[in-house]
Amino acid sequence: MDFKIIPSVCSYCGTGCGVLFQVMDGRLVDTLPMKTHPVNEGKLCIKGWNLHEHVVSDKRLTSPMLKKNGHLQEASWDDAIQTAVEKLKAIIEAHGPDSVGVLASAKITNEENYLVQKFARAVIGTNNVDHCARL
Amino acid sequence: MQEQVREWLEQGKVDIFLGYKKIQGHPLPHCFTRDNLDETDDLIVGNARYSLEKMATKIATEHKELKIGLLVRDCNQRALNVLYVWNQLRPDNIETISVNCCPSKLKEHGDCSYLEPEKAAPLKMMIGIDNNMDVKAAEEFGQEDRYKRWMYELQKCLKCYGCRDICPVCFCKECSLEHTDLIATGSVPPEVPIFHLVRAVHMGGRCIDCGLCEDACPVDIPLRLLYRKVNDIVSDVFDYKTGTSVDQSPFNMLGEEVTLEPKPI
Numbered sequence: 001m002d003f004k005i006i007p008s009v010c011s012y013c014g015t016g017c018g019v020l021f022q023v024m025d026g027r028l029v030d031t032l033p034m035k036t037h038p039v040n041e042g043k044l045c046i047k048g049w050n051l052h053e054h055v056v057s058d059k060r061l062t063s064p065m066l067k068k069n070g071h072l073q074e075a076s077w078d079d080a081i082q083t084a085v086e087k088l089k090a091i092i093e094a095h096g097p098d099s100v101g102v103l104a105s106a107k108i109t110n111e112e113n114y115l116v117q118k119f120a121r122a123v124i125g126t127n128n129v130d131h132c133a134r135l
Numbered sequence: 136m137q138e139q140v141r142e143w144l145e146q147g148k149v150d151i152f153l154g155y156k157k158i159q160g161h162p163l164p165h166c167f168t169r170d171n172l173d174e175t176d177d178l179i180v181g182n183a184r185y186s187l188e189k190m191a192t193k194i195a196t197e198h199k200e201l202k203i204g205l206l207v208r209d210c211n212q213r214a215l216n217v218l219y220v221w222n223q224l225r226p227d228n229i230e231t232i233s234v235n236c237c238p239s240k241l242k243e244h245g246d247c248s249y250l251e252p253e254k255a256a257p258l259k260m261m262i263g264i265d266n267n268m269d270v271k272a273a274e275e276f277g278q279e280d281r282y283k284r285w286m287y288e289l290q291k292c293l294k295c296y297g298c299r300d301i302c303p304v305c306f307c308k309e310c311s312l313e314h315t316d317l318i319a320t321g322s323v324p325p326e327v328p329i330f331h332l333v334r335a336v337h338m339g340g341r342c343i344d345c346g347l348c349e350d351a352c353p354v355d356i357p358l359r360l361l362y363r364k365v366n367d368i369v370s371d372v373f374d375y376k377t378g379t380s381v382d383q384s385p386f387n388m389l390g391e392e393v394t395l396e397p398k399p400i
Contacts, residue, residue: 001198003151003166019162022190029193032301033174033351035141035183036161042183046295090342 007034014133015039016107018091019048030051030120088124097125104131136232140167140204141175147231147241148205155181160255164190179327180234182208186303186347188214192223196394202228208236210345213378214303217343220384223306263287265355266349270364271359289327290395291354298348298358304341331361338362340386343378 003024010017018037022030031051035042064080065072102120104113120129143149148329158164162181191203255265264284299305311333342362349359373385
């Protein structure tokens with residue numbers, strides 16, 4: 001029998017609410033708001049309350065998917081990245097870099113978001129960068 | 136306290152002990168085990184209150200024979216009593232260490248700073264319900280005024296289900312609040328006042344006035360006051376004080392005949 005309470009930060013939006021994960025026998029079973037956290041002071045929205053469900057969900061993607069013959073199929077990271085590179089290159093060549101837009105996410109870290117905009121500006125060559133919280 | 140927990144774990148009086156430990160500067164609930172006895176030195180009471188008994192219930196459903204020790208304030212003890220009554224925990228498997236507790240109707244002074252009542256803002260005093268009111272004061276508003284004030288409070292609801300999720304005595308597998316025939320889905324605020332009244336009715340004879348629901352409510356709805364009213368009715372009609380004993384609740388006894396006088400609504 002193994003029961004752990006693990007403090008973390010909610011990954012749903014950019015607010016950064018403190019949450020506690022309850023882990024029983026290595027399985028994530030429940031989420032609680034952290035009472036002493038300065039951001040949320042023991043409160044959560046419905047998405048935060050159900051964080052554990054999106055971690056253990058059957059519908060969660062565990063590998064990249066590629067569309068082949070009209071159906072999404074599991075693929076390796078190498079294949080997925082190669083396909084993305086080829087398609088992006090073709091589009092940029094045919095229509096210019098401003099034909100591509102990049103949407104950053106609140107679910108990734110500050111540093112990753114920095115890399116996302118760097119990728120858009122330095123690699124693709126467009127200022128079309130926006131954030132999901134502004135949509 | 137630390138030594139006692141260590142002793143209990145060593146002697147096998149309990150298999151695990153649920154208490155608090157300071158982690159990353161926060162007093163957080165923590166599960167102490169026999170495998171890590173030295174950790175018991177870090178056991179603290181903590182001024183932030185979590186529902187340890189709800190965790191115990193969750194553990195006990197999967198590990199039925201496990202002996203669980205708990206740090207209990209008065210509210211935890213009342214919740215444990217209700218969980219015993221409703222067969223969610225077995226008293227033989229639970230050992231408790233009592234610590235000083237937070238202010239409630241049953242106890243004036245306490246140590247939980249997180250439950251010191253916050254003063255209501257002027258707008259809330261003017262058009263809503265002050266969370267610190269007692270049932271009697273809240274009933275002194277005229278009927279129309281009272282209805283408006285309660286509706287103001289209830290329509291703020293975000294339907295986060297926090298009140299239910301944090302409640303130590305909410306353990307039903309199927310919840311009426313998620314029943315689509317009772318509560319329509321797809322809109323916020325939820326159907327007021329029915330959403331809150333369904334929950335309030337279910338709190339009769341269950342609510343132990345711990346205030347965790349109000350604590351977890353992002354929009355400050357005076358839930359504790361609402362459930363106090365419901366429990367006052369239970370107390371008047373059945374003379375049953377929820378959580379004060381492990382005696383049967385009037386709500387889980389099947390009678391032969393109706394003994395109550397029908398009352399006008």
